[in-house]
Amino acid sequence: MRSSRVLIALVAALVAVTGATLTAAGAQSAKPKAGDVGITSSELRLAVIADVDTPVQPGLFQASVDAMRAWAKVVNQGGGIAGRKVVIDFIDSKLNPSETRNAIITACADDFAMVGGEALFLSNVEDMVSCPDATGKAIGIPDLPGLALDPAQQCSPVSYVIIGRGPYCATANDHPQTYVAPQGDARYYLKKYKDLHGIWTLPADLKSTRNALIPQYQAAVDLGIEKDGQGFYDVFSRDPQSAMTPVVQAIKQSNSTFAYSGSNKMVDLRKEATLQGVTSVEVWGCTQACYSQQFVDQGGSDVEGTQSVITTLPFYTEYKLNPTLKKLVAAVGGIDKVDSNAVASWLSALLFEDAVTKATANGGTLNRQSLFDALAQEHAFDADGIMGPADVANRMPPGCIVMTQVKNGKLVRTYPAKAGTFDCNKKNLVEIKLDLN
Numbered sequence: 001m002r003s004s005r006v007l008i009a010l011v012a013a014l015v016a017v018t019g020a021t022l023t024a025a026g027a028q029s030a031k032p033k034a035g036d037v038g039i040t041s042s043e044l045r046l047a048v049i050a051d052v053d054t055p056v057q058p059g060l061f062q063a064s065v066d067a068m069r070a071w072a073k074v075v076n077q078g079g080g081i082a083g084r085k086v087v088i089d090f091i092d093s094k095l096n097p098s099e100t101r102n103a104i105i106t107a108c109a110d111d112f113a114m115v116g117g118e119a120l121f122l123s124n125v126e127d128m129v130s131c132p133d134a135t136g137k138a139i140g141i142p143d144l145p146g147l148a149l150d151p152a153q154q155c156s157p158v159s160y161v162i163i164g165r166g167p168y169c170a171t172a173n174d175h176p177q178t179y180v181a182p183q184g185d186a187r188y189y190l191k192k193y194k195d196l197h198g199i200w201t202l203p204a205d206l207k208s209t210r211n212a213l214i215p216q217y218q219a220a221v222d223l224g225i226e227k228d229g230q231g232f233y234d235v236f237s238r239d240p241q242s243a244m245t246p247v248v249q250a251i252k253q254s255n256s257t258f259a260y261s262g263s264n265k266m267v268d269l270r271k272e273a274t275l276q277g278v279t280s281v282e283v284w285g286c287t288q289a290c291y292s293q294q295f296v297d298q299g300g301s302d303v304e305g306t307q308s309v310i311t312t313l314p315f316y317t318e319y320k321l322n323p324t325l326k327k328l329v330a331a332v333g334g335i336d337k338v339d340s341n342a343v344a345s346w347l348s349a350l351l352f353e354d355a356v357t358k359a360t361a362n363g364g365t366l367n368r369q370s371l372f373d374a375l376a377q378e379h380a381f382d383a384d385g386i387m388g389p390a391d392v393a394n395r396m397p398p399g400c401i402v403m404t405q406v407k408n409g410k411l412v413r414t415y416p417a418k419a420g421t422f423d424c425n426k427k428n429l430v431e432i433k434l435d436l437n
Contacts (some may be wrong), residue, residue: 355378
């Protein structure tokens with residue numbers, strides 16, 4: 001079943017945001033009381049629901065689980081959160097809708113919140129929305145995923161997603177729907193290069209991932225990057241390199257100067273382009289999916305020059321410059337254990353931590369409702385500078401970017417040039433209407 005072959009190449013999705021400190025929600029002077037499900041006077045239990053033991057790729061999101069455990073280790077060394085030790089309950093969703101739903105039911109009964117999860121088939125949100133608190137009131141279980149691809153989860157009233165869909169959730173039943181599309185990298189390319197025209201590849205394993213990228217691609221076209229051939233081409237994660245032949249032929253026939261990928265199938269695209277002698281392309285552009293050491297290792301010299309837009313610091317080269325990120329990398333066991341999905345889970349944990357700090361300020365009681373109230377005020381998260389400020393409460397995608405490129409076999413920052421900085425121009429996000437339902 002093609003949908004169960006889920007974009008292994010895409011799980012680098014797109015990453016993003018928060019604003020917190022690793023010790024700000026530390027121990028309180030007074031002994032805390034149990035306030036809700038998953039909280040005792042000494043422990044705070046959090047569920048991490050992630051696809052790990054999968055038939056497609058064993059250990060798929062293990063790095064995210066390891067990152068959440070590393071985060072818990074760091075905060076517990078600093079005194080815990082709200083005076084309590086954090087306990088991570090990992091529940092394997094196994095890339096299976098039934099296992100995912102069972103995991104949510106278990107988390108509802110045992111855990112205070114779901115944090116840092118990466119479950120690709122979380123399409124049924126009924127159990128988490130109707131989850132009762134300790135009083136029996138069905139207020140839901142807070143869900144702060146590291147990665148959320150399905151619109152049902154992204155638009156769930158109990159979910160706070162780092163990379164949101166903006167106004168889409170409110171217009172999902174309209175025709176057309178309203179999207180906020182990131183266009184920062186397209187703006188960068190058009191300033192640096194002239195007369196760009198070419199193709200975009202869409203990760204088509206799931207409709208949700210395909211549709212998530214179409215607004216971004218259309219925004220680039222609207223800015224002035226012209227389509228060659230059919231413009232947007234569907235690709236699938238399990239297809240062989242030869243499946244890229246028609247795409248590369250379209251590039252050759254039009255002498256395209258631009259080729260963009262929404263997944264690390266860019267490796268196959270670049271290798272096929274090399275095989276067919278393509279020389280016209282000036283911009284090989286990619287989402288954060290290509291900001292990966294694995295991408296560089298797999299692609300070798302064929303992926304030289306590939307450019308990626310990311311919404312966090314370039315963590316491979318700048319993690320030592322950010323104290324919070326440095327602590328997390330140390331706790332997980334080194335930068336070679338880190339990928340974009342692991343960073344996404346860390347950021348969701350920081351979002352949780354910051355919301356707890358706000359919920360318990362001035363002696364406030366920590367429960368699911370107070371956490372929801374705090375999350376609804378999270379309008380400018382930057383995860384201690386790991387990324388630029390983002391409006392998580394209003395489900396907006398991050399608008400601050402960094403451009404990177406593969407140079408001499410290494411992933412390096414290219415724009416803005418200064419380490420630790422972002423381009424946060426308001427024009428990096430644009431509202432666009434499309435009918436994709």
